[in-house]
Amino acid sequence: MEAPRPQPAYKPLFPAPELPPELPRFSDPSSPLSLRGLFQLFVRPRAFFSDMERLARKPELLLLTYLIGIAYAMDKVDQHLLKTYIAGKPQQTISYVLDALESWTAYWGLMLVGGLSSALFLWLVMGWFYRKRLEWSEADKPDPARARQVWTYQSAVDALPAVLVTLTHTVVYPSYLDAWEGETVTTWILIGLNLWGCWVSYVGATTAFVLDRGRALFWFLLLPAGVLVLASGVLTALISQMGAR
Numbered sequence: 001m002e003a004p005r006p007q008p009a010y011k012p013l014f015p016a017p018e019l020p021p022e023l024p025r026f027s028d029p030s031s032p033l034s035l036r037g038l039f040q041l042f043v044r045p046r047a048f049f050s051d052m053e054r055l056a057r058k059p060e061l062l063l064l065t066y067l068i069g070i071a072y073a074m075d076k077v078d079q080h081l082l083k084t085y086i087a088g089k090p091q092q093t094i095s096y097v098l099d100a101l102e103s104w105t106a107y108w109g110l111m112l113v114g115g116l117s118s119a120l121f122l123w124l125v126m127g128w129f130y131r132k133r134l135e136w137s138e139a140d141k142p143d144p145a146r147a148r149q150v151w152t153y154q155s156a157v158d159a160l161p162a163v164l165v166t167l168t169h170t171v172v173y174p175s176y177l178d179a180w181e182g183e184t185v186t187t188w189i190l191i192g193l194n195l196w197g198c199w200v201s202y203v204g205a206t207t208a209f210v211l212d213r214g215r216a217l218f219w220f221l222l223l224p225a226g227v228l229v230l231a232s233g234v235l236t237a238l239i240s241q242m243g244a245r
Contacts, residue, residue: 027053045200049207069119071159101177137216139209150204157197198225
């Protein structure tokens with residue numbers, strides 16, 4: 001009788017973790033916000049999200065959630081500016097926002113305060129929505145705390161660079177309005193990081209949870225990236241319209 005032929009090794013496109021997420025192999029003693037941790041998050045996200053015990057550390061989690069809230073508040077100011085410029089009435093804006101646009105001290109004061117309420121909102125609402133996407137990807141009763149931890153760190157991929165770029169602008173430009181009107185290159189870099197953040201989100205979800213890969217690919221990568229590309233196209237058209245005036 002002929003011996004069965006050995007089957008070729010199959011390497012899936014999106015391999016699952018070798019061990020269940022409930023059984024971490026180790027816990028890195030370094031902070032997830034250290035240079036080593038951030039390098040893993042941005043470059044080797046599967047290795048980063050394989051150590052959920054490290055990601056559960058409260059000081060780093062609270063700090064990062066606050067920074068994400070600040071980035072969210074910054075984005076709201078940008079949206080407000082864009083709307084007023086599209087309307088052709090950039091001078092018609094809320095008084096305290098107008099003060100923030102003309103003074104870096106007022107701007108950062110507004111962001112630090114607004115970041116608190118934004119952080120609470122994002123932690124509750126976006127953390128809940130991240131868990132719902134896990135359920136839609138056939139996760140079996142995903143732990144809410146773990147879902148929020150993964151959401152927080154994947155959100156850092158675009159939030160941390162946004163805060164860092166604005167800190168750099170604080171030194172280079174006399175006001176936030178000058179930076180907003182004068183910068184274009186960093187805007188597209190941040191959009192690129194947002195796209196990369198969609199990939200990190202997918203990797204984080206499929207590493208920390210057992211999911212249906214096809215559904216997870218849609219909910220955590222294809223749909224968010226598609227929405228982002230569409231929004232970028234609209235933004236490009238609006239910027240062109242503003243420049244033609």
